[in-house]
Amino acid sequence: MADRRLTRRLRKKAAAARSKPVDAAVANIDLGLLDGHLGYLVRRLQRWIFNDFIATLAPLGLRPAEYSVLLVIEANPGLTQISVANTLGIERARLVHIIDSLQGRDYVLRVASKTDRRSHALVLTNRGRSALKDIKALAAAHEKHLIERLGAERHGTLLKLLASFAYG
Amino acid sequence: MADRRLTRRLRKKAAAARSKPVDAAVANIDLGLLDGHLGYLVRRLQRWIFNDFIATLAPLGLRPAEYSVLLVIEANPGLTQISVANTLGIERARLVHIIDSLQGRDYVLRVASKTDRRSHALVLTNRGRSALKDIKALAAAHEKHLIERLGAERHGTLLKLLASFAYG
DNA sequence: TATTGTTATACTCTATAACTATA
DNA sequence: TATAGTTATAGAGTATAACAATA
Numbered sequence A, B: 001m002a003d004r005r006l007t008r009r010l011r012k013k014a015a016a017a018r019s020k021p022v023d024a025a026v027a028n029i030d031l032g033l034l035d036g037h038l039g040y041l042v043r044r045l046q047r048w049i050f051n052d053f054i055a056t057l058a059p060l061g062l063r064p065a066e067y068s069v070l071l072v073i074e075a076n077p078g079l080t081q082i083s084v085a086n087t088l089g090i091e092r093a094r095l096v097h098i099i100d101s102l103q104g105r106d107y108v109l110r111v112a113s114k115t116d117r118r119s120h121a122l123v124l125t126n127r128g129r130s131a132l133k134d135i136k137a138l139a140a141a142h143e144k145h146l147i148e149r150l151g152a153e154r155h156g157t158l159l160k161l162l163a164s165f166a167y168g
Numbered sequence C: 001t002a003t004t005g006t007t008a009t010a011c012t013c014t015a016t017a018a019c020t021a022t023a
Numbered sequence D: 001t002a003t004a005g006t007t008a009t010a011g012a013g014t015a016t017a018a019c020a021a022t023a
Helices: A004-018 A023-027 A032-036 A038-056 A064-075 A081-088 A092-104 A126-150 A152-167 B004-018 B023-027 B032-036 B038-056 B064-075 B081-088 B092-104 B126-150 B152-167
Strands: A108-112 A120-124 B108-112 B120-124
Touching (some): A032 B064, A064 A108, A081 A092, A092 A108, A152 B038, B038 B126, B064 B108, B064 B120, B081 B092, B081 B120, B120 B126
């Protein structure tokens, strides 16, 4: 059960942050060589995005990593844990706990594999498929916040540039 | 003292990762809606960058957050802890430990403020200024890895796009 | 009353090692 | 011997709350 006060607080905080530039720009403090490092800027954007995602999905209490696992299982039912872990760049030891959590909410199921008794085939439950509809709606709302913040053009350009990094 | 075996391992791992696309592209596993979410791609890039940064600076054992704090203090000597924390988006409670660590290596000093006895003025020590030369050289090598991976053009475009997000 | 630095706590995420049961 | 899943541990980073000294 999600804590409604927590949800409200997170939403309010995220809404406030959504339109705000970082403090350095406001206070005119020099970043030194930092603004020549892409890593700094990528990290700031990544924090902003995750904070907004977590706040937007707070009613369902779903974290970014859990969301990514649900989407990959939906698109590739029967995938093993090691495949999901490698696909998403998550340690297999950590994925165990994420699957535990998703199974605890009755979103996914570990089915015994027929070909290899060491591994599990991961599938969505009916409840998982149903919940995913609401989850996707909130995730889309989050992406809308991001587009509002970046502008549709920059958002599209970034999607293309970064996709070609990841898959190129 | 940095562990040389750790350094070698990290360098080797980073060198291997530097030229490799993510596993999903290799194994042809469907990411579902995930490739429409900028957050996923930003997170993958951010992990790649931080891993390479940590591996490249392993001989000095300096983490990204520590590096960013050093640069800001260098560019703004006398800044208070709260200002550094707000500038970089680090919690002030966490910055305490980062400054502890940097002071423990004799890189920075907490000087009593003359105008407000609650706060500290942060400055680099001579040793800190000297170390920063080597640190910057390694950080530049890291940025070079990133440019090799992305291509100079994409790297430049991303710097511009993300800077206008952070400071716009 | 509010702010700066500090201490403490809880939780998420990364990284690694070791164990089991299978292959 | 190697791999899939699991358990355990250590460290980084985030988020909060509370306290002392000072404003």
